[in-house]
Amino acid sequence: MKKLILIPIIILLLSVNALAAGPAFLNMVGSRSCDLPYTTNLALWLDGECSIITESGLEISQWNDISGNNNHATQSTASLKPDLAQLGGFNAVHWDGGDGMTLTSTIAFGNHTLIAVVQPDDTATVKTIITGASDSLQWSIIADEKQKLTRMNQDDISTADSATSTIAISIIAAKYEDGTGNAYKFWLNGVADGASTHNDDLSTNITEIGTKGGSEVFAGNILALVVFTEYVSDANVDAIIAYFNGRYGAY
Numbered sequence: 001m002k003k004l005i006l007i008p009i010i011i012l013l014l015s016v017n018a019l020a021a022g023p024a025f026l027n028m029v030g031s032r033s034c035d036l037p038y039t040t041n042l043a044l045w046l047d048g049e050c051s052i053i054t055e056s057g058l059e060i061s062q063w064n065d066i067s068g069n070n071n072h073a074t075q076s077t078a079s080l081k082p083d084l085a086q087l088g089g090f091n092a093v094h095w096d097g098g099d100g101m102t103l104t105s106t107i108a109f110g111n112h113t114l115i116a117v118v119q120p121d122d123t124a125t126v127k128t129i130i131t132g133a134s135d136s137l138q139w140s141i142i143a144d145e146k147q148k149l150t151r152m153n154q155d156d157i158s159t160a161d162s163a164t165s166t167i168a169i170s171i172i173a174a175k176y177e178d179g180t181g182n183a184y185k186f187w188l189n190g191v192a193d194g195a196s197t198h199n200d201d202l203s204t205n206i207t208e209i210g211t212k213g214g215s216e217v218f219a220g221n222i223l224a225l226v227v228f229t230e231y232v233s234d235a236n237v238d239a240i241i242a243y244f245n246g247r248y249g250a251y
Helices: 232-249
Strands: 024-026 042-047 052-056 059-063 082-085 090-096 101-107 114-121 128-133 136-141 146-151 155-163 170-176 183-188 191-197 206-209 219-228
Touching: 042 101, 052 082, 059 082, 059 183, 082 219, 114 128, 114 136, 114 232, 136 170, 146 170, 146 183, 155 170, 155 183, 155 191, 170 232, 183 232, 206 219, 219 232
Parallel strands: none
Antiparallel strands: 024 052, 042 219, 052 059, 082 090, 090 219, 101 206, 114 170, 114 219, 128 136, 128 206, 136 146, 146 155, 170 183, 183 191
């Protein structure tokens, strides 16, 4: 009697690069996790490894939000589009100091927790990560490469204690409590990097990535950006930072 032997075929899809096929670039991350350890009040998640990035000639017109809110970052003007890049084997969105993207929906003002994987350029300018119009929260890296929170066009809230590296990937975080409590705190590569209280209340939503209305534009690479409309607990911030460090090995 003949026996039929079935040989299983296992296909491991590590990545799909559609640069030659068309304008959409999708990186399928294989064994890399695309599940944050905490997602309550998650408002935005842009990720170089997990998001769909739409580009043509490496110029990015849309970076898809994977928070479930479909709040994508977009740019239709060619001269203002950031570029798709590779950094340490990872997908990055590169900003040349003159680019910027707009969110398809605003992120309401109030409590915020912000986490990003970045490698800024060594430029003596303010490099905005996220902001909106006047009286919104502006999160930036300033000329000495330290994180800074500002009530945009109004008051400086505070600056972190330590400089972010311009030659290696860093995981940075900041959280801001609007109103009762008025606390803030920074992290750099898993270590608390300054905390206190402030006297600034916000009144305008977040609308932009990498620019402050065409000024104080980010220069360097952003590999991932996460925004919560919540003053997330330190334990959950630590868990999200550890999640990204498991992928990028920043520290």
